[in-house]
Amino acid sequence: MSGPATYEHRQFAWAIVGAMIAALLVLAVTSVFAGSQRRDEIMLIALVLVVTGAVFSSMTVRVADGELRWWLGNVRAFGKRIRVGEITSAEPTKTNLFEGWGIHLTIWHGWVWNVSGFNAVEITLGSGARYAIGTDEPQALVAAIEQARRSTA
Secondary structure, three states, rough: OOOOOOEEEEEEEEHHHHHHHHHHHHHHHHHHHHOOOHHHHHHHHHHHHHHHHHHEEEEEEEOOOOOOOHHHHHHHHOEHHHHHHHHEEEEEEEOOOOOOOOOOOOOOOEEEEEEEOOOOEEEOOOOEEEEEEEEOOOHHHHHHHHHHHHEEE
């Protein structure tokens, strides 16, 4: 495991979880009126929704051991890890409704990773790659990244 984090924050995705619960309720009502074959299909759709909801229910961002790391849900496999020495800039930014939530490539911010809200920190790497990391604490995350960059320089 890694050493103590200089920064770690988990953001909960209220809107995504609420939408998933609403969709599951619609599926539950639909299954009451569906035939047995349709119920199996509805159960498969519900399973996909539950797994997707679990993965996108939160995002954790961590700065520790000279790395910036973020992941979705409780599965660190759904995330990214970057050495702070590769980061050339970290600045608060805003995403927009058009960009939505999730993991996707945009023309404005490069890769966007977010689960809630529109606040983010855009980091640029020496390679030119850009990431917008969603957070409801953009100033604190920028400060932690800058502190980690200074301590590894």
